[in-house]
Amino acid sequence: MQRGRRSFEFFCRNIPSDRVFKISPRMAHSERCCYKPVLRWNARVEEYFVKAYGVEHFSRISEALTRPSTYSCIRVNTLKATTDTVIEKLTSFLHEAQPKTCDHGVSVTEGDSPPIVASGEKQEEKIEEWQHKSLGLNNCGPHSGLPGHGDASLIYKCPFPGLDNVVFVKGSGPHKIEYSDTPKQLLKEVIVSRKCAEAVLRGAQIFVPGALACSAHVEKGDTVAVSVAVEQPSSEGGWNFGFTRGTVLQGLETDPQYHERSGMYIGQGTTLMSRAGIFRESSGVAVEMRKRVFELPSFNDVLEGEIFLQNLPSIVAARVLDPQRGERILDMCAAPGGKTTAIAILMRDEGEVIAADRSHNKVLDIQKLAKEMGLTCIKAYKLDALKAICRKNDSSGSTLSNCKNEAQDADVPDSVLQSSKDTDHSLTVDVSNHDTQCTVNGESSNHGTYLSKAHDRKNARRLKNGPGRNHCKGGRVESSKGFNPNSFDRVLLDAPCSALGLRPRLFAGQETVESLRNHAKYQRRMFDQAVQLVRPGGTIVYSTCTINPGENEALVRYALDSYGFLSLALQHPRIGGPGLVGKCDLSDGNLVEEWLRPGEEELVQRFDPSSSLDTIGFFIANNQMALTNFILTVGGVTAAILLLRSDVKQSAAIFRRNIRQIRHWIEEESVSASKAAEKVKPKELESQIPEKEIQKDKH
Ligand SMILES: C[S@@+](CC[C@H](N)C(=O)[O-])C[C@H]1O[C@@H](n2cnc3c(N)ncnc32)[C@H](O)[C@@H]1O
Numbered sequence: 001m002q003r004g005r006r007s008f009e010f011f012c013r014n015i016p017s018d019r020v021f022k023i024s025p026r027m028a029h030s031e032r033c034c035y036k037p038v039l040r041w042n043a044r045v046e047e048y049f050v051k052a053y054g055v056e057h058f059s060r061i062s063e064a065l066t067r068p069s070t071y072s073c074i075r076v077n078t079l080k081a082t083t084d085t086v087i088e089k090l091t092s093f094l095h096e097a098q099p100k101t102c103d104h105g106v107s108v109t110e111g112d113s114p115p116i117v118a119s120g121e122k123q124e125e126k127i128e129e130w131q132h133k134s135l136g137l138n139n140c141g142p143h144s145g146l147p148g149h150g151d152a153s154l155i156y157k158c159p160f161p162g163l164d165n166v167v168f169v170k171g172s173g174p175h176k177i178e179y180s181d182t183p184k185q186l187l188k189e190v191i192v193s194r195k196c197a198e199a200v201l202r203g204a205q206i207f208v209p210g211a212l213a214c215s216a217h218v219e220k221g222d223t224v225a226v227s228v229a230v231e232q233p234s235s236e237g238g239w240n241f242g243f244t245r246g247t248v249l250q251g252l253e254t255d256p257q258y259h260e261r262s263g264m265y266i267g268q269g270t271t272l273m274s275r276a277g278i279f280r281e282s283s284g285v286a287v288e289m290r291k292r293v294f295e296l297p298s299f300n301d302v303l304e305g306e307i308f309l310q311n312l313p314s315i316v317a318a319r320v321l322d323p324q325r326g327e328r329i330l331d332m333c334a335a336p337g338g339k340t341t342a343i344a345i346l347m348r349d350e351g352e353v354i355a356a357d358r359s360h361n362k363v364l365d366i367q368k369l370a371k372e373m374g375l376t377c378i379k380a381y382k383l384d385a386l387k388a389i390c391r392k393n394d395s396s397g398s399t400l401s402n403c404k405n406e407a408q409d410a411d412v413p414d415s416v417l418q419s420s421k422d423t424d425h426s427l428t429v430d431v432s433n434h435d436t437q438c439t440v441n442g443e444s445s446n447h448g449t450y451l452s453k454a455h456d457r458k459n460a461r462r463l464k465n466g467p468g469r470n471h472c473k474g475g476r477v478e479s480s481k482g483f484n485p486n487s488f489d490r491v492l493l494d495a496p497c498s499a500l501g502l503r504p505r506l507f508a509g510q511e512t513v514e515s516l517r518n519h520a521k522y523q524r525r526m527f528d529q530a531v532q533l534v535r536p537g538g539t540i541v542y543s544t545c546t547i548n549p550g551e552n553e554a555l556v557r558y559a560l561d562s563y564g565f566l567s568l569a570l571q572h573p574r575i576g577g578p579g580l581v582g583k584c585d586l587s588d589g590n591l592v593e594e595w596l597r598p599g600e601e602e603l604v605q606r607f608d609p610s611s612s613l614d615t616i617g618f619f620i621a622n623n624q625m626a627l628t629n630f631i632l633t634v635g636g637v638t639a640a641i642l643l644l645r646s647d648v649k650q651s652a653a654i655f656r657r658n659i660r661q662i663r664h665w666i667e668e669e670s671v672s673a674s675k676a677a678e679k680v681k682p683k684e685l686e687s688q689i690p691e692k693e694i695q696k697d698k699h
Pocket residue numbers: 314332333334335336337338339340356357358359362383384385386494495496497
């Protein structure tokens with residue numbers, strides 16, 4: 001009792017007084033409503049975000065993150081279907097499949113058109129006004145009655161210009177869920193883990209490993225109230241659930257977890273196993289959900305190949321890349337292939353989309369999705385994006401033909417120098433053949449790469465021991481040893497990130513200031529590779545699904561400051577908000593970070609989960625580099641896009657000068673590759689480049 005009470009007080013501490021859930025005896029057992037989880041953050045991360053967004057705004061973001069979007073976004077494969085036919089088919093599917101259990105009362109409408117906003121007008125305000133009027137987004141206050149009763153799920157053609165292949169399916173919630181008049185001592189309950197609950201809120205069922213605690217005497221077929229256990233601060237300073245798996249819930253105020261469950265109910269379900277089964281079995285569905293606090297129609301296995309469920313900002317990011325038929329595009333971190341397939345469809349399946357991911361099984365997922373969607377222009381490879389540029393190992397002696405040794409002045413980025421040290425590779429790259437790429441165990445293995453000794457040893461091990469655990473999914477995946485610099489028309493870097501924009505999220509305490517900084521470092525190294533891979537005049541889009549400015553605006557700052565030939569440019573479509581201007585330093589002085597400068601904020605788009613667009617957090621930036629358009633997309637549901645422009649000739653000169661200088665330090669002064677890379681300051685070098693070198697370049 002004592003413990004439970006303390007936890008409840010802790011839980012209430014951060015809730016505004018008007019939102020504190022007062023437990024009345026009736027409410028406590030017959031109505032599990034008021035879904036009001038409070039997102040917990042690491043204290044320093046919270047301080048950092050409060051500095052970035054302000055207290056009020058961050059609190060709104062934090063709250064929005066705990067809820068799923070109130071609508072689903074479906075991208076139509078326009079090579080197989082039209083948006084109108086998909087709307088028709090989905091509508092009849094919903095009518096046929098869910099008339100009684102869910103009673104979504106689907107109606108089909110194209111909705112009012114969104115405001116066409118002339119440049120200079122207050123786009124955000126107009127769109128917001130329209131959304132409230134037309135889509136009803138964010139009008140998700142508590143509804144009375146059971147979910148699905150009287151609520152209309154509307155299917156809309158997305159009305160934003162440039163997104164006519166997108167369909168919105170509106171859901172509803174949070175709903176109040178009633179539990180009849182079951183006396184509280186008879187009410188049966190299941191508590192699930194936080195991760196399981198996040199999946200349930202997105203439409204999943206409860207699988208055995210997700211169930212943590214359960215009332216006594218639960219039998220198969222029982223109706224149970226489902227709540228979620230979220231990590232709590234532990235006395236040792238970490239986080240834990242505060243109880244062990246298999247705990248018996250008593251459903252009474254004397255139950256230690258009883259008060260913590262208020263505001264944490266996510267729905268009601270039917271058990272498919274007894275209590276004993278739930279904690280004995282290792283797999284299977286433990287509880288089938290019947291009612292959820294948020295209802296979104298599920299389209300699992302519906303119109304396979306014709307539609308793809310995707311976040312709106314992700315769809316926007318692929319559009320901003322603006323891929324054209326016949327082009328050669330690289331998607332550097334591609335799995336599961338959502339943006340890859342969007343790109344291929346925009347190209348009408350004409351050209352080449354190289355989809356790379358470092359995970360073997362995820363590459364299989366990309367292949368599967370491409371096949372399902374009938375896309376033949378996608379080639380998927382296993383590749384570490386940090387080593388995406390084809391290099392040559394002088395020492396191995398097993399060099400393949402196409403990676404020539406002649407590119408003395410090639411545009412090798414610092415990160416390649418860094419990784420060349422790590423992998424003991426030389427700096428030589430091939431800039432001569434844009435069509436080649438270097439693969440290892442696939443059919444292109446004779447296409448110009450070198451094989452290191454480490455690789456030889458790995459292959460020998462494979463021959464002896466078989467494919468290893470990475471191949472557990474079966475299927476064949478080609479590994480790539482990287483691509484030649486300047487060999488892509490456009491590059492998408494949808495970088496791995498802290499994912500702090502993804503919704504619903506019920507806990508964020510695992511991210512520390514240090515872990516956020518590490519994500520940013522990782523992304524910068526990938527970005528360095530992307531800059532090298534895109535051809536002069538090409539385009540790069542960088543994107544993440546996080547609200548962390550360190551992975552968004554600070555990366556843009558890094559890009560602009562490190563590569564003087566990059567500049568920001570406008571994005572189409574642009575439905576997100578502006579980026580963050582300014583800088584941040586934490587109270588202990590350990591984190592000093594610069595974001596955008598005035599004038600740059602409107603050239604990125606940031607999707608804010610608390611805005612009326614009701615998306616995940618996402619950020620997109622669109623950059624152009626000396627003859628290269630570089631589009632940077634950051635943030636899952638908050639998106640920002642950068643477009644950087646620069647003088648091509650000058651950038652080439654800067655690169656050459658950098659490389660010569662680095663070579664000199666390494667070869668003549670025996671400075672390590674990483675130290676040499678650190679010494680390079682592109683901006684300084686830029687001002688030192690004699691005009692005659694720039695002129696020379698022009699010829
Ligand atoms: C944000 S997800 C990409 C989502 C994808 N673009 C889409 O729209 O479906 C990031 C991906 O990066 C991959 N990844 C992480 N580190 C990587 C690396 N060093 N090289 C290549 N891929 C990496 C992960 O496996 C993950 O699939």
